[in-house]
Amino acid sequence: MLNAAPPLLHVDGLKKHFPIKKGLLTKTVGHVFAVDGVDLFIRPGETLGLVGESGCGKSTVGRCILRLYDPTQGRICFQGNDVAAIQGRDLIRFRTQVQMVFQDPYASLNPRMRVREIVGEAIRVHKLHPGRSWREQTAHLLREVGLSPDQMDRYAHEFSGGQRQRIGVARALAMQPKLIVADEPVSALDVSIQAQVLNLLDRLKERFELSYLVIAHDLGVVEHISDRIGVMYLGRIMETASDRDLYQKPLHPYTQALLSAVPKAEAGQRRKRRALLQGDVPSPINPPPGCRFHTRCPEAQSECRNIHPAMIEITPGHQVACHKYAEGGKDCP
């Protein structure tokens, strides 16, 4: 049903390279290839999970979408408009539609502000809710995220990690966004709190007709709330599939390895094999040629070392960038 809708967000060939500067005259001595050719899209009402190890560039993708970073190359289109070209007043309008929930619930709230200022400042400054006082609206938002409006006058440090993350969600909601980029929204929280915050995000999605890009390093986290999942490795997307396809038929060796690392609680469900990865993620300053994953891939062939695999569609909506599936899908399930 959703498949027919035009995408809300469309990212095409996104690259972000950070220059490494050194010395007295700040000469550029190299680049960190944080994001190196990422394509993705999000349909209205959809949740896309973006998964990968730390340092694979997933947060950078999120920040480029919000235009906190300017992409080195590639296009980001939101509702058909090129994000990079948005200027002046339109930028404020764009920012009301795309918001972010940050990873660190401690660093993401200004320690010198009270909760009412953190959540209400945008409402006040941009006059977002005419006809309703910003205090009322702030109280309403706090109630929506499960906090008591009596706590409005407290400082952020008086709250627990989970409560702080709720404040961060309320701040994003204040702008009445259509898309929320949640950058590791629960990875800094206790496991017992993680589910609460994920459930909150899920509930708010219905209530405010939101779409999400949920960034996580843990497949277990995105499993619950994603409709589709993209697996990222060293600045590139390795596999995208619907939630169910990815978990039942992971194609890319990297996805398989990631999945085998997710602990399962069901009794009697022994895994046949654990595809554990050897070694570390190569440095994004000097990424390996060919397939980014070949240095750690248990099934690497000679072509993997030289040729970058193209994204191929195996079944509708299930795409993978791996040479294994290139020739007529010989290993195709």
Place this chain on the structure above:
Amino acid sequence: MQTGVLETTRQPRALTRPSRIRRLWTKICRLRMGILGGLILLGLLAAALLANWLAPHGPFEQDIMSRLQPPAWMPGGSSEHLLGTDGVGRDLFSRIIHGSRISLAVGLSAVILQVLIGVILGLAAGYYRGWVDSSISFMVNVMLGFPFILLAMSLVAVLGPSLQNIIIALGLTGWPIFTRVTRVEVLKLRDMEFVLAARSLAFSTLRIMSKHILPNILPSILVLATVEVARAIIRESLLSFLGLGIQPPTPSWGAMLAEGRDYMLMQWWLAAFPGLAIFLSALGINLLGDGLRDLIDPHLRKD
């Protein structure tokens, strides 16, 4: 699930909330050094404002008959001149009280000027980075590498020695330290998630700098500013000591120290008491600065 989250934070508070007086008392105990510093500064302020009433003699009143009298508690001293008299028979105690005016005026005004210049440049350097940062940092390094005394001397030489020009000279030479501290703090903060959040909420650069970044660096600036007030007082003394500052017979602690130098061996009090005044006010202001930092920091505020 949600009500559980709410109640756990509220209940224990209501049970253990200490009485108002008790909380005030713990606060006073925690800040006792700062309060001591504040009292010293208050004394200094009182001396400056009420000099005409507090001082037993006029600052220029000469009594040549009782010149070079020792302090009251020493043999030969009289209760008429509490800290003794100088070479032309002026009451040292009265002159020190009047001297506090110069010290405070120079210290506070010079530092206000330093903060204004330094913090604005530091914010710009840290937030915009790039060539703005490079040029401002270059200026700071040149200023810090230049001997202060040479710069201040040439400025005063050009402008002429007066109270106002000393303030300008100290203001124009003292700002780089504020730029440095501000710049580093801004660099640290500008990539923090709450600043990114402010950017993603489409706030203007001015709002982000003034509402989100500045309040977070204010404690550092405040602590530095108090230290710098003390330093400006010392520097004014130094300039006056060298004859480039406040011109005699106006009572300035530095100038008095310079005059007292000639009598150092026999009439030590002429140099010692102005020196002590400089030391005490610098110490008091420093203590107050530390206390203020503790008071302002919301992490330490537990009320």
